[in-house]
Amino acid sequence: MSVILQLAFDGLTIGLIYVILAAGLVLILSVTEIFFVAYGMFFMWGAYAAWYCESGLGLSYPVAVLVAVAVTGVFGLLSYMLIFKRLQHMEGRFLVTVTGALGLSLILEKAVLPIFGTQPKSIPGIFTQAWRLGGVHIELKKLVLIGVGLLVTLVLFWIYEKTRVGRAMRAVSSNAEVAALHGIRPMWVYLLVMGLGCALAGLAGGLFAPAYNVHSGMGANVIANVLLMTMLGGMDSLLGAVVGGLVVGQVLSFGQYYFGQMSIVYLFLVIGVIIYFRPNGLLGHRTDLGV
Amino acid sequence: MRGFLSKHRRPSGFLVLLVAFALVPLWVKSPYYIDLLVMTMVNAGLAMTFVMLLRTGLISLCVAAFWGIGAYASAVLSVNAGLSFWICLPLSTLITAAFALVIGYVIIRNAGFTFIIMTTVLALLFVTVVGNIKALGGYNGISNIPAPDSIGSIVFDTKVDFFYLGLVILVVVVLIISAFYSSWAGRAWKAIGFNPRLAQSIGVNVFRYRLLSFVVGCAIAGLLGSFYAHYQTYINPNVFNLFPKTIFIQVYAVLGGAGFAILGPLVGAGLLTFLTETVTVVVQDKAEYTFMVVGALVILVVVFLPRGVLSLGEYFAKLWAWARRGGGRDGGPQPEQTLKSAGAAPEEAEGA
Amino acid sequence: MTTPAGSSNGPLLRVEDVSKHFGGLVAVNHLTFEVEEGEILGIIGPNGAGKSTILGVISGFYPATAGKVFFEGQDITNLKSHGIVQLGIGRQFQASTLFMSLSVLDNVYYGFHLGYKTPVWNRLLRFPSALREERELRARGAEILDQMGLGAVKNEITKNLPHGHQRILGVCIALATDPKLLLLDEPMTGMNQTEIATMLELVRGIRESGITIVMIEHNMSAVMSLCDRIVVLDHGQEIAEGLPWEIRENDQVIEAYLGKDEFLLDD
Ligand SMILES: Nc1ncnc2c1ncn2[C@@H]1O[C@H](COP(=O)(O)OP(=O)(O)O)[C@@H](O)[C@H]1O
Ligand SMILES: [Mg+2]
Numbered sequence: 001m002s003v004i005l006q007l008a009f010d011g012l013t014i015g016l017i018y019v020i021l022a023a024g025l026v027l028i029l030s031v032t033e034i035f036f037v038a039y040g041m042f043f044m045w046g047a048y049a050a051w052y053c054e055s056g057l058g059l060s061y062p063v064a065v066l067v068a069v070a071v072t073g074v075f076g077l078l079s080y081m082l083i084f085k086r087l088q089h090m091e092g093r094f095l096v097t098v099t100g101a102l103g104l105s106l107i108l109e110k111a112v113l114p115i116f117g118t119q120p121k122s123i124p125g126i127f128t129q130a131w132r133l134g135g136v137h138i139e140l141k142k143l144v145l146i147g148v149g150l151l152v153t154l155v156l157f158w159i160y161e162k163t164r165v166g167r168a169m170r171a172v173s174s175n176a177e178v179a180a181l182h183g184i185r186p187m188w189v190y191l192l193v194m195g196l197g198c199a200l201a202g203l204a205g206g207l208f209a210p211a212y213n214v215h216s217g218m219g220a221n222v223i224a225n226v227l228l229m230t231m232l233g234g235m236d237s238l239l240g241a242v243v244g245g246l247v248v249g250q251v252l253s254f255g256q257y258y259f260g261q262m263s264i265v266y267l268f269l270v271i272g273v274i275i276y277f278r279p280n281g282l283l284g285h286r287t288d289l290g291v
Numbered sequence: 292m293r294g295f296l297s298k299h300r301r302p303s304g305f306l307v308l309l310v311a312f313a314l315v316p317l318w319v320k321s322p323y324y325i326d327l328l329v330m331t332m333v334n335a336g337l338a339m340t341f342v343m344l345l346r347t348g349l350i351s352l353c354v355a356a357f358w359g360i361g362a363y364a365s366a367v368l369s370v371n372a373g374l375s376f377w378i379c380l381p382l383s384t385l386i387t388a389a390f391a392l393v394i395g396y397v398i399i400r401n402a403g404f405t406f407i408i409m410t411t412v413l414a415l416l417f418v419t420v421v422g423n424i425k426a427l428g429g430y431n432g433i434s435n436i437p438a439p440d441s442i443g444s445i446v447f448d449t450k451v452d453f454f455y456l457g458l459v460i461l462v463v464v465v466l467i468i469s470a471f472y473s474s475w476a477g478r479a480w481k482a483i484g485f486n487p488r489l490a491q492s493i494g495v496n497v498f499r500y501r502l503l504s505f506v507v508g509c510a511i512a513g514l515l516g517s518f519y520a521h522y523q524t525y526i527n528p529n530v531f532n533l534f535p536k537t538i539f540i541q542v543y544a545v546l547g548g549a550g551f552a553i554l555g556p557l558v559g560a561g562l563l564t565f566l567t568e569t570v571t572v573v574v575q576d577k578a579e580y581t582f583m584v585v586g587a588l589v590i591l592v593v594v595f596l597p598r599g600v601l602s603l604g605e606y607f608a609k610l611w612a613w614a615r616r617g618g619g620r621d622g623g624p625q626p627e628q629t630l631k632s633a634g635a636a637p638e639e640a641e642g643a
Numbered sequence: 644m645t646t647p648a649g650s651s652n653g654p655l656l657r658v659e660d661v662s663k664h665f666g667g668l669v670a671v672n673h674l675t676f677e678v679e680e681g682e683i684l685g686i687i688g689p690n691g692a693g694k695s696t697i698l699g700v701i702s703g704f705y706p707a708t709a710g711k712v713f714f715e716g717q718d719i720t721n722l723k724s725h726g727i728v729q730l731g732i733g734r735q736f737q738a739s740t741l742f743m744s745l746s747v748l749d750n751v752y753y754g755f756h757l758g759y760k761t762p763v764w765n766r767l768l769r770f771p772s773a774l775r776e777e778r779e780l781r782a783r784g785a786e787i788l789d790q791m792g793l794g795a796v797k798n799e800i801t802k803n804l805p806h807g808h809q810r811i812l813g814v815c816i817a818l819a820t821d822p823k824l825l826l827l828d829e830p831m832t833g834m835n836q837t838e839i840a841t842m843l844e845l846v847r848g849i850r851e852s853g854i855t856i857v858m859i860e861h862n863m864s865a866v867m868s869l870c871d872r873i874v875v876l877d878h879g880q881e882i883a884e885g886l887p888w889e890i891r892e893n894d895q896v897i898e899a900y901l902g903k904d905e906f907l908l909d910d
Contacts, residue, residue: 035350035404037411086594092549096593098350098407099545102538103589109534110579110586220534224415227408235404261423265416272397272409279401290403474766474773475759482753485742492702492736493820494728494757 002135007253013142013211015249016149017204021222022229022241023156024200030173030236031193034084035094035290037101040223041108042072042198046205047214048112051121054209061126065206069199076198079104080191088190094290105219112216121214145207152203153242160238169193173236174286225252225264232271234284243282305465305553313458316451325450329522331564332457336464336515338543338556340508343468345549346477347501348484349402352533353410354540356417357509359531361387361516363421366433366526376439380517387513388506395505399498402487414533421528432527436520453522460518464511465553471507472552480504535582539563542589548599555599562600653716655680655855656701656732656824661710663696663879670696672879673710678824683846683856685870687863687890689899693879694859695737698826701857702734703727714824729757733822735813737829737859743802747793750801750812751784754819758783784819791815791845807838811845818849825849827858831865843869867891875899 021043028036046068053064083104087096127141160166171179172189180186208214229248233240248267255263280286316325337354344351364383368374374382398409422430438447439456447453471477479500482490487497520526530536547559566588567581574580596602654677663671671693678684686694699705701712703724711720719727728734742750758780765773788797791811796804801812810830817825830846831839843865850856860866866873867887875883875890877899883890890896 029404035407083590083594087597090597092597094403095345095350095545095549096597099541100590100593102541103586103593106535106538106586106589107583110582113579114577224412228412231405231408261419265420268412268416275401275405275409276397279405288403289405290407470766470769471763474763475756476763478753479756482742482756485744486740488704488736489740489742489816491704491724492728492734492740493754493816494725496723496725 003257005134005136007257008250009136009138009142011250011253012246013145013249014253015246016146016153017208017245018226018229018249019153019242019245020149020200020204020207021226022233022245023153023238024197024204025226025230026233026235026238026241027169027193027200028197029230029289030286031169032080032084032088032190033290034088034097035101036197037098037223038079038105038108039197039201040219040221040226041105042075042201042219043205043208043222044112044214044216044219045075045108046072046202047209047218048116048121048205049202050206050209051123051214052116054123054126055121061123061210065203068202068206070202072202072205073195073199075202077191077195079198080194084194085187085190109216109219118216121209123210123214126210139211141210145211148207152200156200157238165192228268228271230281231275232281234281235289236286237281237283240281240283309458309462313455316454322450325454327564327568329450329454329457331560332461333515333519334540334543334564335556335560336461337512337540338547338560339464339468339553340511341540342544342549342552342556343471343480343508344501344504345544346472346480346484346552347504348487349399349501349505350407350541351410351505351508352407352537352541353414353417354508354512355531355533355536356414357387357391357512358516358519358536359417359421359526359528360390360509361513362520362526362531363427363433363516364513365517366436366520367427369437369521370433370435376437376517376521377442379521380514383517384510384514387516388510391506391509391513392502395502395509399501399505411533414537418528418532428527430528432525432530433520434525436524436526438524439521457518457522460514464514467507467511469553476500476503539585542585545597546589546592546599548601550598551601555601558600654678655715656857657713658697658701659711659713661697661700661712662708663693663700663705664708669879671700674876674879674881675710676874676881676884678855678857680855681850681853682871683850683858683869685866685873685887686857686859686876687861687866687873688876688882692876694876695828696879697876698734698828698857698859701727702732702826728820728822731821731823732826733817733820733824734826735817735828735830737832739806739809739813741801741809741812741816743800745801746797747799747801747804747808747812748781748784748788748797751787751815751819752781754816755780755784757820787815787818790848791818792841807834807841810834810838811842814845814849818854822854824855824857827856827860829859829861831860831862839865 021039025036025039028034028039049068049071050061050064053059053067054061057064059067083100084097087093087100090096127139127144129140131138158166160169168179168184168189169192171182171184172186176186179189208218225248229244230241231244232247233242233244251267252263255267259266275281315328319325319328337358341351341354361383364386365376365379368379368382369376394413398406398413401409421427427433441447445452447456472480479490479495482493482495483497483500491497543559543563544556545559546563547555547557549555551558563585567585570581570584571578574584592599656678658674658676661671661674662669674693674697676684686697688694696705700707703719703722703726707720711718713719714727714730714732717730719730719732722730742753745753759776761770761773761776785794785797788794791814793808793811793815796808801809804812810833814825814827814830817827827846831842834842839862846856846858846869858866858870860869870887873883873885873887873890874881875893875896882899883893883896885893
């Protein structure tokens with residue numbers, strides 16, 4: 001029993017990281033229609049930035065996370081302004097944007113090695129309290145992660161559903177040309193979404209860093225899981241990202257325990273069957289993304 | 292398309308290139324450079340299969356995984372079952388095609404982002420699955436894969452032998468691919484890439500032709516995988532990983548020019564394989580710097596030369612034609628306009 | 644219900660109680676009509692009436708929500724679009740949907756997809772039969788272009804053509820599929836007066852060559868002079884059907900168009 005509770009708790013923790021990641025990716029995919037494979041690298045950079053600010057610069061952990069968010073957000077803005085803004089409207093844009101994103105992820109993935117070294121990093125000594133509750137090992141840092149994750153998700157929904165900015169995002173996502181006719185400048189929305197999405201990846205990385213290890217392979221490791229979630233939930237649905245993140249978090253937590261590394265394979269097969277019958281995912285509407 | 296790239300001059304042009312290429316080992320004796328040439332041929336072939344599926348409007352990031360299936364099939368058949376390379380080669384091609392048929396049957400119903408995600412995940416799963424199968428050597432891979440049996444007096448014991456074997460295989464692959472392109476199947480592929488709805492309205496079964504392209508492409512990748520396994524004598528799952536192998540395959544195609552189905556991958560693979568080595572020497576074997584330079588190069592190419600290096604050739608051909616007409620009148624081709632109209636990569640794809 | 648295929652009695656196409664919903668939106672609502680062999684049937688109606696949608700259902704691009712479609716007595720409701728083309732229903736799209744970066748001749752040549760008979764491997768081995776077939780199809784493509792007045796521009800790149808020519812090329816591609824029934828979606832939109840006159844002649848010519856035509860068109864004088872019979876749609880339903888002069892004087896039709904100044908019945 002306690003094993004199951006423990007796995008559920010751990011699944012929830014990693015699940016909320018996934019929720020944040022998937023939410024950012026859903027925004028980018030559905031609004032900009034850029035297949036942004038480099039996204040996982042922003043997660044990694046967020047984690048490295050938080051580690052560096054905390055251990056290298058001696059900043060307090062919350063500040064370090066904020067810096068990580070700012071750094072990745074600015075990275076995202078820059079990558080859009082310098083690269084993807086040009087590629088987005090080219091002939092054969094699907095191919096050039098994917099290729100550009102692949103190139104960017106090569107740079108970002110390898111750049112951490114000379115800068116931060118090849119050793120895995122960790123941020124020890126943050127929220128070290130832990131309790132045993134009915135046989136479940138509960139660490140404060142994971143509780144903090146869960147709390148922040150929930151808060152961020154709620155704020156994100158509020159922005160997306162209730163504010164003018166969110167309405168602009170939804171409008172551009174469903175049809176950029178129509179949105180432009182209504183006085184929305186798609187370019188600004190794209191820029192905003194790239195900044196916001198990458199900042200979310202950075203936030204997830206910053207939250208991830210104290211609870212887990214930081215290493216240069218984490219970006220590539222996480223991208224497949226996040227892509228799976230967005231596909232499961234629906235690539236244009238924020239709620240789908242939440243559902244996908246939580247479900248995949250739990251499935252992988254239990255799967256790792258019972259099936260080991262192969263659990264991701266079984267997960268993919270199940271999601272493949274779901275997509276076969278529901279091509280736009282559980283909660284998505286558009287099947288034409290990137291077609 | 293005019294000048295040296297024009298259609299009817301291509302076969303003879305290729306023949307000249309082929310003969311020149313075949314003579315290279317007479318001058319270049321260093322096994323290191325021969326090795327690079329062999330890898331260029333394999334890479335170019337893989338990039339051609341990527342372009343083949345791209346023609347139908349699909350981007351596959353699991354080319355390397357099917358290359359790996361071919362390599363593993365061949366390695367197992369030769370090491371465990373003791374079969375000769377000459378039997379392993381066609382068998383592993385068929386096995387890869389069978390995998391592609393089953394997998395493609397499920398994933399090809401989805402285009403766009405869904406398809407590319409499916410292939411991305413498949414690429415990563417290949418490594419996980421193979422790494423977890425003890426019989427395939429796990430993450431340590433399979434070693435001591437035997438060289439091909441000798442045919443008559445030809446013994447495969449030097450890199451030069453493999454160079455010629457690879458060349459023969461590549462020529463066969465190019466002949467098969469270009470025959471497909473010039474048949475109605477190739478035209479159906481292109482029609483789908485240009486506009487799936489219009490393709491349907493002229494009677495093209497979009498699903499079936501995409502599947503055909505996927506299966507043929509993967510089978511060729513499997514064929515190259517078999518060759519690669521026996522050439523390297525050692526394989527492990529990470530060779531066939533998404534990062535960086537499939538990325539590189541896509542880059543070969545885009546760098547040369549995705550609108551050029553055969554020449555593009557050849558030029559792209561040649562340039563990048565040698566460039567990567569040069570960079571590696573310059574940065575003194577720090578692999579991470581090599582990757583960063585390649586990444587930066589990729590971005591520069593897609594931003595400033597999205598139709599690839601070969602589109603420069605078309606641009607110069609147009610400039611030349613314009614100059615010969617005596618210039619003037621329409622003010623000559625503007626670089627940007629010409630580059631945009633050059634090549635024939637699928638455009639204006641829309642959903643059904 | 645079904646009549647033997649190809650029999651001379653019975654309509655060429657029968658749309659029977661067809662509905663098409665997009666989510667909650669009812670685009671076509673219990674629509675029934677027939678198309679006789681050899682006629683030109685006009686479909687008119689205000690924007691959003693469901694005209695393009697019903698062509699999409701007939702040609703298999705949208706699965707029907709309810710109802711059935713029969714072609715030559717055969718139930719084609721659940722066939723895919725490429726299968727329907729094979730049976731002999733060709734279609735042209737509303738927008739200029741063409742292979743823009745190919746030459747004009749290549750557009751038609753690609754349209755012969757169903758015309759290839761030789762298997763791929765014959766082409767792989769460059770058998771003369773395969774090459775001959777390709778030459779023949781090219782010649783036939785040029786012939787179609789000549790008939791449709793595009794012979795002079797057959798080597799141009801399609802995207803450089805003027806709009807009127809692009810529209811005609813769309814019809815040429817549909818003709819290359821060798822249809823018995825041709826579906827045209829607003830072939831004259833955006834054309835000037837002379838281009839419309841040309842298009843009228845071309846459509847008449849196509850009918851004379853034995854091809855039945857269903858045409859959506861907003862240009863009323865063109866519809867009135869060209870069509871043998873007219874079906875009027877509004878909100879996905881048929882509100883009138885009859886000969887051109889009957890439609891012109893139908894109160895319900897005039898009412899449906901009232902206040903929609905883009906569709907003046909008399910121009
Ligand atoms: N693919 C689609 N998805 C959702 N709604 C559609 C789609 N196609 C058409 N519609 C809707 O169906 C209705 C009928 O459209 P359409 O057949 O194009 O009208 P018409 O051709 O008569 O102008 C319109 O309200 C339109 O918005
Ligand atoms: Mg319409």
